[in-house]
Amino acid sequence: TQLLEQSPQFLSIQEGENLTVYCNSSSVFSSLQWYRQEPGEGPVLLVTVVTGGEVKKLKRLTFQFGDARKDSSLHITAAQPGDTGLYLCAGGTNDYKLSFGAGTTVTVRA
Amino acid sequence: NAGVTQTPKFQVLKTGQSMTLQCAQDMNHNSMYWYRQDPGMGLRLIYYSASEGTTDKGEVPNGYNVSRLNKREFSLRLESAAPSQTSVYFCASSLLGQETQYFGPGTRLLVL
Numbered sequence: 201t202q203l204l205e206q207s208p209q210f211l212s213i214q215e216g217e218n219l220t221v222y223c224n225s226s227s228v229f230s231s232l233q234w235y236r237q238e239p240g241e242g243p244v245l246l247v248t249v250v251t252g253g254e255v256k257k258l259k260r261l262t263f264q265f266g267d268a269r270k271d272s273s274l275h276i277t278a279a280q281p282g283d284t285g286l287y288l289c290a291g292g293t294n295d296y297k298l299s300f301g302a303g304t305t306v307t308v309r310a
Numbered sequence: 311n312a313g314v315t316q317t318p319k320f321q322v323l324k325t326g327q328s329m330t331l332q333c334a335q336d337m338n339h340n341s342m343y344w345y346r347q348d349p350g351m352g353l354r355l356i357y358y359s360a361s362e363g364t365t366d367k368g369e370v371p372n373g374y375n376v377s378r379l380n381k382r383e384f385s386l387r388l389e390s391a392a393p394s395q396t397s398v399y400f401c402a403s404s405l406l407g408q409e410t411q412y413f414g415p416g417t418r419l420l421v422l
Contacts, residue, residue: 209350230409231409233409233410235413240415240416241415241416242314242400242402242413242414242415242416243353243400243413244413245410245411245412248409248410288352288353290353290411292409294409296341296358296360296404296406297343297355297358297368298355298409298411300345300352300353300354301352302350302351302352303352
């Protein structure tokens with residue numbers, strides 16, 4: 201059973217369009233992390249959010265942690281082909297472990 | 311720095327064979343993890359080691375054993391491989407108390 205539900209599972213958009221990926225749970229997390237994974241490689245951390253309502257921006261990527269610390273979203277503005285990859289959210293529970301969502305595969309067409 | 315390294319990168323086994331996947335990190339991290347990744351299921355925790363000298367089961371430990379050899383190295387052993395263990399295996403590490411994990415490049419395992 202996946203503690204974290206990601207939606208959509210797949211997303212294909214044209215270069216220059218915007219996209220949003222959602223990560224939802226009925227559980228409260230101490231932190232929420234977003235990773236990006238490219239084919240044949242391991243996940244690479246994009247951001248960690250720890251405070252309910254927190255918003256972090258990394259260039260064209262905006263991450264939001266829900267007020268109740270149960271959900272998060274990732275918004276990409278003016279997507280580029282280099283944004284293509286598998287986006288994974290992961291929730292921390294203060295017990296050394298992370299719970300991962302199943303991931304959203306994003307394809308940005310040139 | 312190499313970060314987290316894993317060997318081998320690819321492996322093909324026959325049902326019933328055994329093998330050990332190796333993982334090492336050079337970041338002086340206390341905690342280490344083994345995950346498997348299957349299509350549509352994300353990353354599932356097999357075993358973890360919160361600190362040197364301790365290991366604990368994760369979500370899917372059956373069919374696997376681990377050894378925390380020292381602070382740097384954490385190995386995963388399949389004693390009798392089964393086709394259901396065909397997967398991509400990732401090792402990760404983190405500082406004690408920190409929830410950010412750093413991943414290796416993965417080992418792709420096919421069990422025939």
